[in-house]
């Protein structure tokens with residue numbers, strides 16, 4: 001029994017590692033997608049999103065099922081989400097503010 005357990009343990013560990021690691025990899029590609037969407041939505045290329053650009057950003061993310069974008073779109077909660085992410089309240093959201101809001 002113990003012998004078998006010892007034999008199986010390493011593969012159990014690597015499987016567990018895999019299960020833990022794959023969501024991280026998915027998270028990474030989601031971040032990459034969100035970055036691409038940010039640039040698409042940033043029509044005037046000032047590296048920040050106003051309310052109109054932010055709505056486009058959320059819609060792009062929602063299409064890909066990223067984060068909470070689908071919920072924001074479904075409930076039309078763009079303004080609420082914008083206010084939450086716009087930490088300094090200057091009426092624009094930056095990549096940094098989005099990154100912080102995610103944590």
Ligand SMILES: [Ca+2]
Nearest residue numbers: 042046048049
């Ligand atoms: Ca912009």
Ligand SMILES: [Ca+2]
Nearest residue numbers: 086088090092
């Ligand atoms: Ca801001």
